[in-house]
Ligand SMILES: Cc1ncc(C[n+]2csc(CCOP(=O)(O)OP(=O)(O)O)c2C)c(N)n1
């Protein structure tokens with residue numbers, strides 16, 4: 001007779017590890033960690049079914065601080081390590097934690113391929129527009145003209161926009177949040193966790209030591225209602241302190257319009273996160289505050305598509321049905337072999 005013991009009810013504190021957190025005081029990473037610990041108990045999973053895999057960088061210290069399984073892997077390679085793990089252990093919930101340098105410089109290639117495969121991974125990219133761990137060199141998301149130790153005369157590389165890259169690789173879930181907007185951040189982490197397939201979440205994160213204020217326009221109490229726009233599925237794109245501005249399509253281009261003066265809500269662009277075509281999500285990912293537009297936060301895209309982790313295991317099952325279980329030793333010693341002198 002087997003006795004079923006109910007799972008213990010976990011609290012955020014149960015997800016805190018015994019490691020001292022070694023980020024600089026005031027770093028935006030703390031807030032992401034706090035929200036992650038809050039979201040974890042709501043997922044209804046035991047800790048041994050959750051794994052955090054990171055690359056290298058300040059952000060990549062994250063797995064040490066979670067009382068789950070984790071791996072601080074190789075620079076830029078967290079998506080590849082997670083792909084391997086999720087393929088053989090589809091029962092695990094896999095999170096990939098990366099930075100703008102880790103994910104888009106050395107690991108750009110791996111990130112893109114994990115996304116296009118639609119592995120069931122939750123990728124969180126902490127975007128602080130700088131290399132934090134190595135003390136302040138410019139990163140692929142640093143703006144043009146950014147002066148850093150490695151760009152003393154100003155960056156001349158056109159910056160990458162993480163969500164545009166993810167949507168270009170046809171990510172099935174794409175979202176953005178901000179470290180200081182904790183309620184929103186928690187909601188986005190939950191949505192990412194719920195999604196089956198690759199969920200890509202960019203978090204604007206302040207590195208208060210090497211790039212303080214990089215996102216100030218989006219976090220400042222006075223300006224954030226003008227500089228950001230919270231996306232809501234099925235709702236028109238409205239923003240502004242008095243919610244009197246909106247985004248309208250003019251042909252294929254978005255434009256900012258003032259409501260009233262002959263323009264009604266119905267004239268605006270309505271957000272559809274479930275649109276099978278990624279074009280509108282891409283258009284939203286290109287909106288930058290620099291161009292006078294607000295920067296959207298929220299879920300840009302959330303669609304269903306076949307998953308690599310399902311398909312690879314279906315193929316293995318099918319192959320085993322046809323040929324029986326494989327024998328690795330036999331395979332290694334089959335065919336032509338030769339000795340290297
Ligand atoms: C192969 C290799 N190349 C370069 C480095 C140096 N390095 C360590 S972390 C890092 C960039 C981290 O930047 P980011 O991903 O933005 O993370 P942050 O520290 O800002 O959170 C670099 C270049 C390294 N450790 N290994």
Ligand code: SF4
Nearest residue numbers: 024027058132207208
């Ligand atoms: S260097 Fe920047 S990103 Fe790294 S811990 Fe310090 S404040 Fe955070």
